[in-house]
Amino acid sequence: MIARGRVRRVAKEVGSGTTLVLMCAWALSNVWGWYYQSGVSRQTQVAWTIGVVSGQIFVDKITGKPLGPILKGFHCYKPGLPILFSLPNVHRYDWRRIGTLWERVALPFWLPLLIIAIATGILWYQDRRRFEAGQCRRCGYDLSGNVSGICPECGMGTSELPIPF
Ligand SMILES: [Zn+2]
Numbered sequence: 733m734i735a736r737g738r739v740r741r742v743a744k745e746v747g748s749g750t751t752l753v754l755m756c757a758w759a760l761s762n763v764w765g766w767y768y769q770s771g772v773s774r775q776t777q778v779a780w781t782i783g784v785v786s787g788q789i790f791v792d793k794i795t796g797k798p799l800g801p802i803l804k805g806f807h808c809y810k811p812g813l814p815i816l817f818s819l820p821n822v823h824r825y826d827w828r829r830i831g832t833l834w835e836r837v838a839l840p841f842w843l844p845l846l847i848i849a850i851a852t853g854i855l856w857y858q859d860r861r862r863f864e865a866g867q868c869r870r871c872g873y874d875l876s877g878n879v880s881g882i883c884p885e886c887g888m889g890t891s892e893l894p895i896p897f
Contacts, residue, residue: 737871740855741886747852751845758841761787762814771804786815790838797831817842 767783779802781792794802818840825834859872866876873885882889 737873737885740859741871744852744855744859747848747855751849751852754841754845754848757784758787758816758845761785761841762811762816764808765811766806766808768806769802769804772798772802785809786811786818787842788815788818788838788840790836793835795833795835796828799827799832799834 761784765783765785767781767785770780772779777796779794779798781790781794783790783792818838820840820843821836821838823834823836823838825832827833867873868875868883868886868888870888871883871886873883875883878884
């Protein structure tokens with residue numbers, strides 16, 4: 733039970749942290765967009781772009797003659813109108829008649845954000861209900877008879893719990 737409590741605690745902390753990071757990335761991507769562009773491979777004539785903009789992360793594969801200049805490196809740019817709820821999407825622009833094939837895979841932030849936030853929320857909710865009076869609120873350790881005022885398992889103060897003297 734103790735090991736399981738630790739796993740849950742780590743899962744909750746990682747889940748909460750990831751939720752926060754994804755929320756920030758989601759919001760910031762509508763203020764600043766950025767992408768990294770590889771150079772064009774001489775052998776395969778392929779250039780890759782990975783970037784974050786308008787609530788999603790995308791990867792582009794450009795094969796053949798690029799439509800514009802390929803500028804290797806990191807680039808920032810200002811996105812247009814905020815887009816918060818795009819769907820995961822795959823685009824394939826076949827301009828091979830003019831020598832270009834452009835393929836894009838894009839994943840919006842809100843999808844993993846929603847899944848991780850709900851899963852983390854369920855863990856927090858279940859733990860709140862499971863711990864009864866006399867148990868540590870953080871890890872569930874049985875504190876009956878505890879007089880130190882500190883949970884011996886996780887070190888949380890038990891001042892809010894009734895301490896039997
Ligand atoms: Zn504890």
